[in-house]
Amino acid sequence: MVEKSSRFLDRPVPVPEPESVPLSLYVHWPWCVHKCPxxxxxxxxxPGGLPEQDYIDCLLKDLDGELQWVQGREVRTVYLGGGTPSLMKPESVSRLLSGIRSRLPLAPGCEISMEANPGAVASGRLGAFAEAGISRLSVGVQSFQDPQLRLLGRIHTAGQAEETLGEVRRCFSNWNLDLMFGLPGEDLGLLKEDLSRAVGAGSTHLSVYQLTIEQGTAFARRPPTGLPDPDELCDMADAVVSILGRAGFRRYEVSGYALEGRQCRHNLNYWQYGDYLAIGAGAHGKVSTKKGVLRFAKHSSPARYMDGVRRGQGTAHSRWVADRQLPFEFMLDALRLTDGVPRIYFESRTGLREEAIRPELDEARRRGLLADAGGRFRATEKGMDFLSDLQEIFLI
Ligand SMILES: C[S@@+](CC[C@H](N)C(=O)[O-])C[C@H]1O[C@@H](n2cnc3c(N)ncnc32)[C@H](O)[C@@H]1O
Ligand code: SF4
Incomplete structure (x- = not known):
C-alpha cells in the first residue's frame, strides 16, 4: 500500500475549470425573537429594534468584496438562512434581492429560499415575500405537540403553526417543513401523529432531524429529562423513513425527504461539493479557483461583522484547503446523499485524481460501505447506517 504521506503534500491543488462548478449564495440573518435552548x-x-437597513447595507457591501472570486459566474440558488430571516420586512427582502441581482447574474429559474418561524411571520407577509422574489419557503415547525413545543422553548403553538402553514400553502408551491424527533416526552405514537400532520400539511419537502444536544446550548447546560432511549430512537428513525416513503417523500439525504423533483437545490449544491459565496454574520463560504479551494468565514458577532464590513474586513478567517483534506471534505458531504454523486465530480471539484484515494476507496468497498455502480460514489445501505465510519475512511 502507498504511504498516505507520500501521496499528499499539504498544499492546495488547482481546480481545473472553476467556472464549471455550480455557484450558490448563502445570506445569514443572525437574529431571532428568542433563542431556543x-x-x-x-x-x-x-432586544429592541433591529438594525435591519444597516445590516442589509453591510450584506451588499460584503457581497461587493466577494465578487472577485466568481467573476462572470451565474448564481443558481440563493438561501436566506438564520436565525429567523422571516423577521425582515418584505421591502427589505426586496431591496436585498435587487442588490444581489445588480451585482451577480442569477440563473434563469434561480431557486431563492428563505427560512421562516411560524411565530415570526406577521400576517400577510408571506405573500409579500413571494412578490419580493422568494420562490421557496422553509418553515420551522419542529413538532405539532404543544407540550413538546413548550419544552423546546418555541415561540408558537401547534395551532399557530397550522395557521401559518395554511398561508404558506396559499403563497408558495415549493416549500419545506422542518420537524424534530427524539424530543423530551415523545414516544413513537406522538411521532407518528406528527409525521401524519406534517404530510397532511401539503409541503413538497420535509427535513426531519433527530434532536441533538449541542455544546454551548442551554440544553447542554441543563439536559432535558424524558428523552427517548436508544431503542425507541431507532424505531422512530425507521418510522420516519417508512411513513414518509409511503406518502411519496423519498429520503434523498440523511435528514432530507422530497416529493419527485422537489429536492432543495441549494443544499444539493453543498452536498455535491459545489461553490457558495456567503455573506452575513458567521456565514461560511467555499469557492474553487485555479489556485485551489478557498474557504472563508465571517465574524459571527453581528456588531463585529458590521463594523468589519464597514472597514472593508468582514471576513474573520480564510484558508486554502490542502490536498490531504479534500477527500474527507468531499466525501463528508457527498455520501450523505442516498444517490451519492457522479464519480467525475471528485476530480472536477477537488482537482485531485481518483488514483490519489485508491486505497481508501478499496477499503470502503471491502468493508461493504461504498458502492460505485453506475458511475457514482454512493454509500451502501450498510454505509448509510455507519455513515461516520465510512466518511472517516477518507480522513487522510
Ligand atoms: C436555522 S433553523 C431554521 C428555521 C427557524 N430558525 C426556526 O427555528 O423556525 C434550522 C433547523 O435546524 C433544526 N435544528 C436546530 N437545532 C437542532 C438540534 N439541536 N437538533 C436537531 N435539529 C435542530 C430545526 O429543525 C430548525 O428548524
Ligand atoms: S432554532 Fe431557529 S428560531 Fe430557534 S434559536 Fe435557532 S435559529 Fe432561532
Whole structure:
C-alpha cells in the first residue's frame, strides 16, 4: 500500500475549470425573537429594534468584496438562512434581492429560499415575500405537540403553526417543513401523529432531524429529562423513513425527504461539493479557483461583522484547503446523499485524481460501505447506517 504521506503534500491543488462548478449564495440573518435552548446556530434574541437597513447595507457591501472570486459566474440558488430571516420586512427582502441581482447574474429559474418561524411571520407577509422574489419557503415547525413545543422553548403553538402553514400553502408551491424527533416526552405514537400532520400539511419537502444536544446550548447546560432511549430512537428513525416513503417523500439525504423533483437545490449544491459565496454574520463560504479551494468565514458577532464590513474586513478567517483534506471534505458531504454523486465530480471539484484515494476507496468497498455502480460514489445501505465510519475512511 502507498504511504498516505507520500501521496499528499499539504498544499492546495488547482481546480481545473472553476467556472464549471455550480455557484450558490448563502445570506445569514443572525437574529431571532428568542433563542431556543437546543439551538447552536449563529443566532441570538433581538432586544429592541433591529438594525435591519444597516445590516442589509453591510450584506451588499460584503457581497461587493466577494465578487472577485466568481467573476462572470451565474448564481443558481440563493438561501436566506438564520436565525429567523422571516423577521425582515418584505421591502427589505426586496431591496436585498435587487442588490444581489445588480451585482451577480442569477440563473434563469434561480431557486431563492428563505427560512421562516411560524411565530415570526406577521400576517400577510408571506405573500409579500413571494412578490419580493422568494420562490421557496422553509418553515420551522419542529413538532405539532404543544407540550413538546413548550419544552423546546418555541415561540408558537401547534395551532399557530397550522395557521401559518395554511398561508404558506396559499403563497408558495415549493416549500419545506422542518420537524424534530427524539424530543423530551415523545414516544413513537406522538411521532407518528406528527409525521401524519406534517404530510397532511401539503409541503413538497420535509427535513426531519433527530434532536441533538449541542455544546454551548442551554440544553447542554441543563439536559432535558424524558428523552427517548436508544431503542425507541431507532424505531422512530425507521418510522420516519417508512411513513414518509409511503406518502411519496423519498429520503434523498440523511435528514432530507422530497416529493419527485422537489429536492432543495441549494443544499444539493453543498452536498455535491459545489461553490457558495456567503455573506452575513458567521456565514461560511467555499469557492474553487485555479489556485485551489478557498474557504472563508465571517465574524459571527453581528456588531463585529458590521463594523468589519464597514472597514472593508468582514471576513474573520480564510484558508486554502490542502490536498490531504479534500477527500474527507468531499466525501463528508457527498455520501450523505442516498444517490451519492457522479464519480467525475471528485476530480472536477477537488482537482485531485481518483488514483490519489485508491486505497481508501478499496477499503470502503471491502468493508461493504461504498458502492460505485453506475458511475457514482454512493454509500451502501450498510454505509448509510455507519455513515461516520465510512466518511472517516477518507480522513487522510
Ligand atoms: C436555522 S433553523 C431554521 C428555521 C427557524 N430558525 C426556526 O427555528 O423556525 C434550522 C433547523 O435546524 C433544526 N435544528 C436546530 N437545532 C437542532 C438540534 N439541536 N437538533 C436537531 N435539529 C435542530 C430545526 O429543525 C430548525 O428548524
Ligand atoms: S428560531 Fe431557529 S435559529 Fe432561532 S434559536 Fe430557534 S432554532 Fe435557532
Amino acid at each position: 437546543y439551538c447552536d446556530f449563529n443566532s441570538r434574541a433581538c
